[in-house]
Amino acid sequence: MTQAELRLCSLLLQEHFGEIVEKVGNSLLRTGPRPLRLLVGDTGLLPDQVKKALCVLIQHNLVRYEVQPRGSVEYEARSERILRILRYPRYIYTAKTLYGDPGELLVEELLLHGHLSMSCAVARVADRLTETMEDGKTMDYSEVSSTFVRLADTHFIQRCPMVPESPRSAKAPPPPAPALAIAEKDMYAVPRLSLVGKGKRRHSCDEEEEGEHKAKRQKQEGGTSETPPDDGIYWQVNLERFHQHFRDQALVSAVASRMDQTSSEVVRTMLRMSEVTTASGASHTQPLSSNEIFRSLPAGYNIGKQVLDQYLALLADDPLEFVGKSGDSGGGTYTVKVTWGPRASWAPPSPLQNPSLIPLLLHRFGSRCARIFRLLLRKKHLEQKQVEDFAMIPAKEAKDMLYRMLSENLVSLQEIPKTPDHAPSRTFYLYTVNVMAAARMLLHRCYKSVANLMERRQHEMRENKRLLEKSQRVEAILASMQATGAEAAQLHEVEEMITGPERQQLETLKRNVNKIDASENQVDETIFVLESFIESTMKKP
Amino acid sequence: GRGRGRGRGQMTFNVEAVGIGKGDALPPPTLQPSPLFPALERRAAPLPGGEEGEYMLALKQELRRAMRGLPYFVKPGAPRRDIERYSDKYQLSSPVDSAIDWNPDWRRLPRELKIRVRRVERTAPLIPKQHVALDKEETIKKLESLEKKEEEVTSEEEEEKEEEEEGKEEEEEEYDEEEHEEETDYVLSYFDNGESFGPDSDDNGDEAVY
Numbered sequence: 001m002t003q004a005e006l007r008l009c010s011l012l013l014q015e016h017f018g019e020i021v022e023k024v025g026n027s028l029l030r031t032g033p034r035p036l037r038l039l040v041g042d043t044g045l046l047p048d049q050v051k052k053a054l055c056v057l058i059q060h061n062l063v064r065y066e067v068q069p070r071g072s073v074e075y076e077a078r079s080e081r082i083l084r085i086l087r088y089p090r091y092i093y094t095a096k097t098l099y100g101d102p103g104e105l106l107v108e109e110l111l112l113h114g115h116l117s118m119s120c121a122v123a124r125v126a127d128r129l130t131e132t133m134e135d136g137k138t139m140d141y142s143e144v145s146s147t148f149v150r151l152a153d154t155h156f157i158q159r160c161p162m163v164p165e166s167p168r169s170a171k172a173p174p175p176p177a178p179a180l181a182i183a184e185k186d187m188y189a190v191p192r193l194s195l196v197g198k199g200k201r202r203h204s205c206d207e208e209e210e211g212e213h214k215a216k217r218q219k220q221e222g223g224t225s226e227t228p229p230d231d232g233i234y235w236q237v238n239l240e241r242f243h244q245h246f247r248d249q250a251l252v253s254a255v256a257s258r259m260d261q262t263s264s265e266v267v268r269t270m271l272r273m274s275e276v277t278t279a280s281g282a283s284h285t286q287p288l289s290s291n292e293i294f295r296s297l298p299a300g301y302n303i304g305k306q307v308l309d310q311y312l313a314l315l316a317d318d319p320l321e322f323v324g325k326s327g328d329s330g331g332g333t334y335t336v337k338v339t340w341g342p343r344a345s346w347a348p349p350s351p352l353q354n355p356s357l358i359p360l361l362l363h364r365f366g367s368r369c370a371r372i373f374r375l376l377l378r379k380k381h382l383e384q385k386q387v388e389d390f391a392m393i394p395a396k397e398a399k400d401m402l403y404r405m406l407s408e409n410l411v412s413l414q415e416i417p418k419t420p421d422h423a424p425s426r427t428f429y430l431y432t433v434n435v436m437a438a439a440r441m442l443l444h445r446c447y448k449s450v451a452n453l454m455e456r457r458q459h460e461m462r463e464n465k466r467l468l469e470k471s472q473r474v475e476a477i478l479a480s481m482q483a484t485g486a487e488a489a490q491l492h493e494v495e496e497m498i499t500g501p502e503r504q505q506l507e508t509l510k511r512n513v514n515k516i517d518a519s520e521n522q523v524d525e526t527i528f529v530l531e532s533f534i535e536s537t538m539k540k541p
Numbered sequence: 542g543r544g545r546g547r548g549r550g551q552m553t554f555n556v557e558a559v560g561i562g563k564g565d566a567l568p569p570p571t572l573q574p575s576p577l578f579p580a581l582e583r584r585a586a587p588l589p590g591g592e593e594g595e596y597m598l599a600l601k602q603e604l605r606r607a608m609r610g611l612p613y614f615v616k617p618g619a620p621r622r623d624i625e626r627y628s629d630k631y632q633l634s635s636p637v638d639s640a641i642d643w644n645p646d647w648r649r650l651p652r653e654l655k656i657r658v659r660r661v662e663r664t665a666p667l668i669p670k671q672h673v674a675l676d677k678e679e680t681i682k683k684l685e686s687l688e689k690k691e692e693e694v695t696s697e698e699e700e701e702k703e704e705e706e707e708g709k710e711e712e713e714e715e716y717d718e719e720e721h722e723e724e725t726d727y728v729l730s731y732f733d734n735g736e737s738f739g740p741d742s743d744d745n746g747d748e749a750v751y
Contacts, residue, residue: 016608048656089597108604
């Protein structure tokens with residue numbers, strides 16, 4: 001784990017779970033897996049606090065535990081999962097675009113709570129949706145349930161590993177920690193529940209009778225602890241599936257920007273057909289025959305079969321190898337290449353941005369550096385002189401840029417000796433791009449950037465803490481006064497408590513914080529592309 | 542050659558191959574770590590706006606705020622005061638370090654993590670008093686709901702702020718706690734231990750100070 005990753009994990013834990021959880025997570029990340037008592041000693045916290053923190057971390061899948069042969073339980077932090085916290089908004093937004101509001105809220109609740117049972121999740125979401133509906137209307141459980149089932153069917157959510165059901169013999173002592181496991185076939189099996197009910201609207205506490213009824217109902221609900229029908233079956237968000245979806249989106253938009261809308265639709269259709277059949281680490285989708293593709297095209301696209309075949313041939317011939325031809329049965333079978341090639345991966349997530357990713361990042365160094373970099377990517381190895389010639393940049397500038405990129409590890413020097421004694425005067429020095437090293441370096445930079453952004457944002461909030469508290473107080477007063485129907489003059493008087501310059505300061509603060517947050521989201525998109533690329537390249541046999 | 546101090550630093554390879562010509566001035570040696578805020582040579586590209594970006598921004602801020610209110614956000618217990626004060630007995634109980642505010646499925650967790658909460662109030666003698674306590678609790682609830690109609694800025698505002706926020710179920714739990722942990726006839730929030738007395742609490746118009 002690099003320092004940058006550690007720092008970012010630390011900040012994410014602290015922002016979302018508080019300092020105690022951060023300390024525990026930090027200790028696990030820096031020193032590796034350890035048992036409870038060592039953890040307590042390391043962090044200097046109270047044992048109960050550490051236990052609480054561990055419960056929270058395990059609940060959210062950020063820490064896993066393992067029973068050691070000698071009987072102690074060791075806890076290990078999952079750094080890559082902690083970094084995913086940054087991507088939560090993107091997951092939720094994607095769920096919204098695919099499955100609407102119930103989908104969005106289901107994914108949000110699952111992310112907020114780590115894992116939930118189906119009945120619990122459906123109830124919560126129905127309540128939340130009911131709150132936003134007009135008076136008198138409620139959200140029925142069945143609609144939320146059906147969205148849940150659809151999410152499970154398309155693998156966006158999955159079941160958590162379960163506690164083994166083997167009956168414990170009276171003689172053997174219970175194990176210190178359960179060994180959770182789940183079979184592949186059960187992972188997306190939705191239990192047969194008949195969830196009947198409607199969302200409950202929370203009544204405001206002004207109405208006395210409602211308050212009393214609510215308290216009574218609460219007591220009843222607290223008292224009856226009937227086990228729900230799906231007890232022990234918990235669901236979590238399947239992040240890998242979301243990543244697959246993002247990658248598909250990037251692929252489709254790359255095709256669209258390189259060719260045209262129709263070809264991107266063809267690729268999108270192919271990807272959709274192989275959504276659940278493609279294993280997560282595969283480099284190609286399963287072969288699809290062109291007849292199948294023709295049948296699955298969306299209703300709006302009525303292109304002829306021959307036209308489809310032409311498109312498929314074009315896609316297969318393209319040097320970027322989006323689509324490969326794998327056979328001739330059924331009118332020709334085709335697969336989509338779903339790994340990131342070094343050039344294809346630099347395709348932008350949105351079709352509006354034309355320049356590819358790496359040169360975009362190199363805008364920091366200048367557009368000429370970007371030109372040199374793209375040149376080196378294409379030509380693989382070039383001498384100093386050749387770089388100057390091909391890129392049409394004066395020698396002095398080219399030298400300067402190459403050295404700067406060299407010092408940042410974006411390009412590297414390859415020696416090719418002419419003589420066995422490697423004499424420098426008789427050796428070729430070629431500049432080349434080591435794509436993996438460059439990608440790793442950039443990823444490291446991204447982590448650092450996000451950590452810096454978060455620290456700056458927290459700093460801004462701390463600086464203006466007094467002002468923020470004051471404005472919150474004023475808002476609370478205003479809200480309560482409005483609820484009891486105060487006059488406009490009184491309201492105005494209260495508003496005046498915040499002076500003009502203070503208002504401006506608040507505006508500036510809000511603008512800055514928004515900008516920083518948006519930047520964090522933006523950097524996370526880049527992080528996703530780089531991480532996927534590195535992961536898929538490393539998996540190649 | 543040995544070239545100590547003779548001519549500019551001689552290297553083992555031919556510097557011309559790398560591009561440093563004869564007589565070119567080399568950059569000065571670096572004597573300190575790079576600056577913390579290096580000068581920005583070119584401005585960053587503007588952030589992509591658009592509906593998607595705006596929505597994700599709102600989501601991000603909403604998530605941050607929501608997570609602070611969930612029981613997973615572990616707050617440290619109240620620091621122990623140096624002198625035990627009379628008011629400590631009547632303070633709204635802050636989260637006890639050893640309490641866990643949510644109910645995890647203990648079957649899924651290692652046994653050593655289970656925290657046994659010792660609630661001081663829940664001792665046996667309390668049970669016979671339960672029906673008497675129930676009446677008290679109903680009156681207290683009535684008093685509280687009446688009191689919520691009056692405008693009190695300091696301690697009420699936190700509860701009202703919570704009411705305004707959507708999706709917070711912790712409010713109900715807090716309500717419960719208030720009923721259970723009171724042993725007095727007095728509403729806890731009426732008690733002012735004098736700590737907020739000072740120059741920055743001018744808007745404490747009708748706070749009861751006994």
